[in-house]
Amino acid sequence: MDLSFLWEGLLSITWQQAVMYVVGIVLIYLAIKKDYEPALLLPMGFGAILVNLPLSGVINQQMEGIGVVNGIIEWLYNVGIEASEALPILLFIGIGAMIDFGPLLSMPSMFLFGAGAQFGIFFAICVAVLLGFDIADAASIGIIGAADGPTSILVSQVLHSKYVGPIAVAAYSYMALVPIVQPFAIRLVTTKKERRIHMDYTPGAVSQRMKIAFPIIVTFLVGLISPQSVALVGFLMFGNLLRECGVLGNLSDTAQNTLANLITLLLGITISFSMRADAFVNVDTLLIMFIGLIAFVFDSIGGVLLAKFLNLFRKKKINPMIGAAGISAFPMSARVVQKMAMEEDPTNVILMHAIGANVSGQIASVIAGGLVISLVAAYL
Amino acid sequence: MMENLIIALQIMLKGMVGIFVVIAILTLIVMLMGKIAGPAKKEDEQS
Numbered sequence: 001m002d003l004s005f006l007w008e009g010l011l012s013i014t015w016q017q018a019v020m021y022v023v024g025i026v027l028i029y030l031a032i033k034k035d036y037e038p039a040l041l042l043p044m045g046f047g048a049i050l051v052n053l054p055l056s057g058v059i060n061q062q063m064e065g066i067g068v069v070n071g072i073i074e075w076l077y078n079v080g081i082e083a084s085e086a087l088p089i090l091l092f093i094g095i096g097a098m099i100d101f102g103p104l105l106s107m108p109s110m111f112l113f114g115a116g117a118q119f120g121i122f123f124a125i126c127v128a129v130l131l132g133f134d135i136a137d138a139a140s141i142g143i144i145g146a147a148d149g150p151t152s153i154l155v156s157q158v159l160h161s162k163y164v165g166p167i168a169v170a171a172y173s174y175m176a177l178v179p180i181v182q183p184f185a186i187r188l189v190t191t192k193k194e195r196r197i198h199m200d201y202t203p204g205a206v207s208q209r210m211k212i213a214f215p216i217i218v219t220f221l222v223g224l225i226s227p228q229s230v231a232l233v234g235f236l237m238f239g240n241l242l243r244e245c246g247v248l249g250n251l252s253d254t255a256q257n258t259l260a261n262l263i264t265l266l267l268g269i270t271i272s273f274s275m276r277a278d279a280f281v282n283v284d285t286l287l288i289m290f291i292g293l294i295a296f297v298f299d300s301i302g303g304v305l306l307a308k309f310l311n312l313f314r315k316k317k318i319n320p321m322i323g324a325a326g327i328s329a330f331p332m333s334a335r336v337v338q339k340m341a342m343e344e345d346p347t348n349v350i351l352m353h354a355i356g357a358n359v360s361g362q363i364a365s366v367i368a369g370g371l372v373i374s375l376v377a378a379y380l
Numbered sequence: 381m382m383e384n385l386i387i388a389l390q391i392m393l394k395g396m397v398g399i400f401v402v403i404a405i406l407t408l409i410v411m412l413m414g415k416i417a418g419p420a421k422k423e424d425e426q427s
C-alpha cells in the first residue's frame with residue numbers, strides 16, 4: 001500500500017515557505033505577546049501560514065483529474081481587494097465613526113501639522129526610486145509613511161503594485177512601533193529646551209452644527225481638488241457624519257464596532273494572500289521594510305521641522321514635538337508626544353494640542369493617498 | 381533611474397503643495413465656521 005501521500009506535503013515544503021512560517025509565527029507572537037496591532041497582525045500571521053502550506057486549499061489549486069479548485073483566501077482577495085478595494089474602503093466608515101474631530105475643530109491651527117507630517121511619504125518615494133523601484137511601486141511603498149494601514153493597502157492595490165503584502169506588513173508593524181520610532185526621530189531634531197516648551201490650551205467653541213458641516217465640507221473640498229481621494233475621504237467622512245448627526249446612534253455604534261471589527265478580521269486574513277513565499281521572500285521585502293522605517297522617521301522629522309519653522313514667526317512658541325503628532329497613528333502618536341513632554345518636564349501638558357494634530361494627520365493621510373494616486377497616474 | 385528620480389521629486393513637490401493647499405483651505409473654513417457658529421452656539425444654549 002502506497003502511503004507516500006502522508007509525507008508528500010512535508011517533503012514539498014520549500015525553504016521560502018519555511019521562512020514564511022517563521023514570519024507568521026513572529027507576527028502572531030508580536031500580536032499576542034507585545035500587543036502590536038493584534039487585530040491585524042494576528043490574522044495576517046496566521047494567514048501567512050495558511051497560504052504557504054503546500055497545495056494549500058485556501059488558494060486556488062489545479063488538481064489532477066478535477067481541475068481548478070477555488071480557495072477562500074484567494075477569493076476574498078480577488079473580490080474584496082483586487083476587484084473593488086472594498087475591504088479597506090469600507091473600513092474607513094468605521095474609522096470615521098470613531099474619530100472625534102472636536103479637538104481639531106477647536107484649534108484649527110493644528111491642521112497644519114497633519115500636512116507637515118506627510119513629508120515622509122514623499123521622501124520615501126524618492127528613496128524607493130533610488131533603490132531601483134519603478135514609480136508605481138515606489139509610490140506604493142512611500143505611502144507606508146501615511147501611517148494608515150487601509151490607505152497603504154488601497155493605494156498599492158490601485159497602483160497595481162506587486163508588493164501589497166510587504167507594504168501591509170510594514171505599515172502595520174511600524175504603526176505598532178510608533179512608541180519606539182517617534183521618540184528616536186523627535187530627539188534627532190529637537191533640543192531639550194524645545195521639548196520643554198509649554199503651550200496654553202484655549203480651545204474655541206465647537207457647535208454640533210459645525211461638527212455636522214465639517215465632514216460634508218471636507219468631502220466637497222477634497223473631492224474637487226483630488227477626485228481620487230473621494231473613495232477614501234468620502235467614506236471616512238460618511239462614517240464621521242453618522243457619528244455626529246445625532247440621529248443615527250445605532251448605525252454609528254455598528255460602524256465603530258461591528259463593521260470595523262468584521263472588516264478588520266477579514267482584511268488581515270485576506271491580505272495574507274499577498275504573503276505567499278514566492279512573492280514575499282526576497283530582497284525587495286527587506287528593502288520595503290527599510291524604506292517604511294525611513295518614511296515613519298521622516299514623517300516625524302517633517303512635522304517637527306514645520307513647527308520649528310512656524311516658531312520663527314510666532315511670539316507664543318509651539319512645542320515642536322506637536323508636529324510629529326501629525327501622523328495618522330491615532331491616538332498613539334499623541335500619547336508618545338505627551339509622554340516625551342512629561343519626561344522633560346512633569347508639569348508640561350500638551351496632550352490636547354497633540355490630539356488635534358493627530359486627528360489632522362488622519363485626514364491628511366487620506367488626502368495624501370488620493371494625491372499620490374492622482375499624481376502617479378498622471379506620470380504613468 | 382534619474383528620470384524616475386526627477387518624477388519622484390516632482391511628485392514630492394506637487395504632493396506637499398497639494399496637501400498644504402487643501403489643509404490651509406480647511407483651516408480657513410473651520411476658522412470661519414468658528415466665527416459664524418459662535419453666536420449660533422449661544423442661541424442653542426439659550427433655547
